[in-house]
Amino acid sequence: MPTFIETQFPIARLSLESYKERRANNSQTLTGLGKWWGRKPLILVRASILGMLMSASDNPKKDREIFLKILTMDDDSTWQRCKGEIPVASLREAAPPEIQEEYFGTRGFKQGFTDEEKEEIVGQIWESLTEEERQVLDSQRRRPVPDRAAFDALPYAERLRHCERPENVTGPTATAWAEINAHLTTSANSLPELVEQLGQRTFGHTPRVGDCFCGGGSIPFEAARIGCQAFGSDLNPVAGLLTWASLNLLGGGKDVQEEVMRVQAESLTAADRQVTEWGIEHNDLGERADAYLYCVEVKPEGCDYYIPLAPSWLIGEKSKVVTRWRRVSGSDRLQPEIVMVTDAELKLYKEKKGATVVDSRVIDPFDPNRSWSVEALRGPEGLRRWTNDDIVPRPDDVFQERLYCIRWVKTVTGINAAGHPVTKSVRRYAAPAAADLAREAKVLTLLSERFADWQRDGFIPSKAIISGYNTEQPIRERGWAHWHHLFTPRQLLTHGAISEICDGIPCSREARVGSLLGIGRMANWNSRLSRWVPDKSKEGGSDTFSNQALNTLFTYSIRPILKWDTAWPVLTGVLLNSHPLLAKVNPVDARDIQENCDIWITDPPYADAVNYHELGDFFLAWYDKQLAKAFPEWSADARAELAVRGDGEDFRRSMVEIYRNLARHMPDKGLQMVMFTHQDPAVWADLGMILWAAGLKAAAAWTINTEYAAVGVKKGNYVQGTVCLVLRKRTANEPGFLDEVYPLVEDEVKRQIESMQALDEDGEPNFNDADYQLAAYAAALKVLTQYGTLDGKEVEHEVFAVRARNEKSDFEAVIERALGIACETLVPHGLDNSWRNLLLVERYYLRALDIESRGERRKGMYEELARGFGVTDIRPLLKSDKANGTCMHTPSGFAAAGLAPLSGDNTEVLPARRGRAAAGAAHPFAASPLRHLLFAIRETSAADNSPEAGRQYLRDTFGQGYWGRRERFIALLEWLAALGNAVGMNEWITDSEAARILAGRLRNDQA
Ligand SMILES: C[S@@+](CC[C@H](N)C(=O)[O-])C[C@H]1O[C@@H](n2cnc3c(N)ncnc32)[C@H](O)[C@@H]1O
Secondary structure (H helix, E strand, O other): OOEHHHHOOOHHHHHHHHHHHHHOHHHOOOHHHOOOOOOOOHHHHHHHHHHHHOEOOOOHHHHHHHHHHHOOOOHHHHHHHEOOEOOHHHHHHHOOHHHHHHHEOOOOEOOOOOHHHHHHHHHHHHHOOOHHHHHHHHOOOEOOOOOHHHHHHOOHHHHHHOEOOHHHOOOOOHHHHHHHHHHHOOOOOOHHHHHHHHHHHHHOOOOEEEEOOOOOOHHHHHHHHOOOEEEEOOOOHHHHHHHHHHHHHHOOOHHHHHHHHHHHHHHHHHHHHHHHHHOOOEOOOOOEEEEEEEEEEEOOOOOOOOEEEOOOOEEEOOOOEEEEEEOOOOOOOOEEEEEEOOHHHHHHHHOOOOOOEEOOEEEEOOEEEEEEEHHHHOOOOOOOOOOOOOOOOOOOOOOEEEEEEEEEEEEEEEEOOOOOEEEEEEEEEEOOOHHHHHHHHHHHHHHHHHHHHHHHHOOOOOOEOOOOOOOHHHHHHHOOOEHHHHOOHHHHHHHHHHHHHHHOOOOOHHHHHHHHHHHHHHHHHOOOOOOEEOOOOOOEEOOHHHOOOOOOOOEEEEOOHHHHHHHOOOOOOOOOOOOOOOEEEOOOOHHHOOOOOOEEEEOOOOOOOOOHHHHHHHHHHHHHHHHHHHOOOOOOOOOHHHOOOOOOHHHHHHHHHHHHHHHHOOOOOOEEEEEEEEOOOOHHHHHHHHHHHOOEEEEEEEEEEOOEOOOOEOOOOOOOEEEEEEEEEOOOOEEEOHHHHHHHHHHHHHHHHHHHHHHHOOOOOOOOHHHHHHHHHHHHHHHHOOEEEEOOEEHHHHHHOOOOOOOOOHHHHHHHHHHHHHHHHOOOOOOHHHHOOOOHHHHHHHHHHHHHHOOOOOHHHHHHHHHHHOOOOOHHHEEEOOOOOOEEOOHHHHOOOOOOOOOOOOOOOOOOOOOOOOOOOOOHHHHOHHHHHHHHHHHHHHOOOOOHHHHHHHHHHHOOHHHHHHHHHHHHHHHHHHHOOOOOOHHHHHHHHHHHHHHHHHHOOOO
């Protein structure tokens, strides 16, 4: 019996839930533990595991209903999850004084914050509260849509805006469990009980779920949380540490979490005491530093002063503070002036007034006509490489570094209008004074005194940077050859100090790991790569990995201890429903996995842009010796040479080896899911072949979109789809033959599409065009991958066969045929009767319009359709071919361009004609009947909707053939007439009206 996920998956709702989880940014469950790239949404993992454990019945609608109940994604549960929003007044009251003052007015939020910024502020407030305070705040929520019927009538995306995430509620209600148990013949009252019972039924034990590319740990963590035995491994020890922490800290239960928080709080207090004792962050006015801003400076040849570098000298949009530079006689160093400016002046600074780096050129601040290329300044040999002992630039280095601004803060107490004492924080920005520079020197001395010991003990990094795609950047752009060069002396001193303090606190391994991850978090939030963000809602430092690179900066910000309270803690409270988890983590190469699992869920680094092994080293440099102490059995090396990457032959070989190993380590009735984020649908055949060669067969494929906006596609962003390919083990290696395979593929594609259409018939649409196309691919994969050979050829041989460009393997040809079948099966509503008589290129145009009218604008989808219809040149049909803004020409948009005389042989059915124009010949669409019909619409529109000219044109063009085609023309015109009503099809409004009028005229036409 197939499992639920082999027959269907609630793609639409799941996509929206995944998107909601991702948008929660720092309040996602695992992100607090530390940075990893490409973590998968937990709700997607949860749904995938349950979908693989639950069997499909012969009632797909009921299955869907029950599945949604288990996930608390049905209508009743969504209502339960909608607790409503906390009134702004309550939020304000609960906020710490500095947040109150910064973001709130007397009535609510101060003006000018976007919804996203407000969400972030609420997150900050939430994080500052104790568990009891959170509960008090939580109890004040008000349901935004108090009426149940009105709530149910909202689209799911709208409803979700007001809902808790499924992981933050207790699960299905008792009534829901009764229904679930009745349908599944189980007796569960919780997810772990259900998982246990379903696992026993299929595998005879608690299901064991593994991930051999576990990264940030989403898959093993969620698997364990819903009651599976989980196994996670990853080549990279940083990923191993994060996964271990997810399972043993978040999954360690209340006592563990409390100990982690206690040890972290204790160490922060001790570090604060130490820094206060050193006197390096306090001044004589009773103020403390809460931000230090540094910049790079350079003295180009021919310039007799150092130019401080920045692409903008705006410090704070909200504070209206900027930096200006002035010359000091007798010195080659400029003097910064930190000043408040008028709104008009601020605007100029926002537009980069005074910028000293523009388009990779250094600009003389006193003579903008003088500039030097940054590249040339580095010299023909490049920069000197820093040695281990270098912690600041040497005097003769090209790039120097200086502190140019400090933000000071002081708490003052006063009496408010009502006569109550109030405290508030007063902040000011200032250029460093002599005493501050003396403190800088002291920091350097303190660090130098400890440097060698701390490197030996692993409290600060000592590793050299291995040059690679990303790691080459700091080496080339700054000469930083060791990881500690990415940190200023102040950062090394304070991070080293807290690391040493943590080492001295007796505690459990869990608490030790908590502190270690704290060090990693600090490294991310406090490095020479941490940008200063002057934006209104922020005015603060951002993290090193706000993107997936090691970009060097000309100005950067440093966090004094005062600002560690958000960056240092890995936990902000005890996790809801936290109970010890059954799990194991083992950082090994996926080729060496020895564990058996019933279900493998993996998210391989497929043709990935992220160089995990390089970026991970940023953290590993800090963990290094401490990691070895906590996990002596682990390798503390990233073993970059074993990392799976790229998409060439080496990649394919490693992948076949890895998946063959996983197939060996699962029972015959086991399942696998391979997740990957597809930018290019063409990568499909390749991945399919790899998995096929590894001894697996495809069972289904679903795409979950994680970049939805509530309405339509998020502007300016690619829609990111995660494809979830479900696989089983191929237990027999039957031979397959191409001529037999084609009809089977045809049947399977049709069956798959029909079953999806049936689920889509009522209620909100679950699948979009991309899903149908993917399903067609999956159906082809399903048929193909059950065979061991195809026409006598070994699959493995096919995977590694060397082919000329554009040469297709048989496998690719079958996949493409599947797409063709899907295209033929998916007829736009209302065109069923005309479809058969249309040329392929006409069908393409109409299908493309059909997807356009449903909001699809991704170019890749239009190209995929073209492949399905065999149209090789779509450019003449497209009005725009923007990556995320593709659309077709309208009749008036085409005007008369590319119109060619009707070709003689196209008066009847021509399904096999392919759409490539012969050299020099017109495009096949130009001579098609539909193209002439579009021209008649254009004529009608141009004649102020008088249909005569259009009708006459058709009669002249088609002669006697006109009468035989009239009914078909009318049907097409009516279909085109409806387009202008669709959302986002404004460009069609005029032509659609013309089409409606022309249709009326044709209907009344007489010979
Ligand atoms: C796309 S990420 C996985 C992300 C993960 N699913 C999550 O939710 O965080 C791919 C992972 O594969 C790991 N990796 C690369 N080569 C490997 C190998 N040979 N063996 C095991 N893991 C490897 C990388 O370190 C990276 O963490």
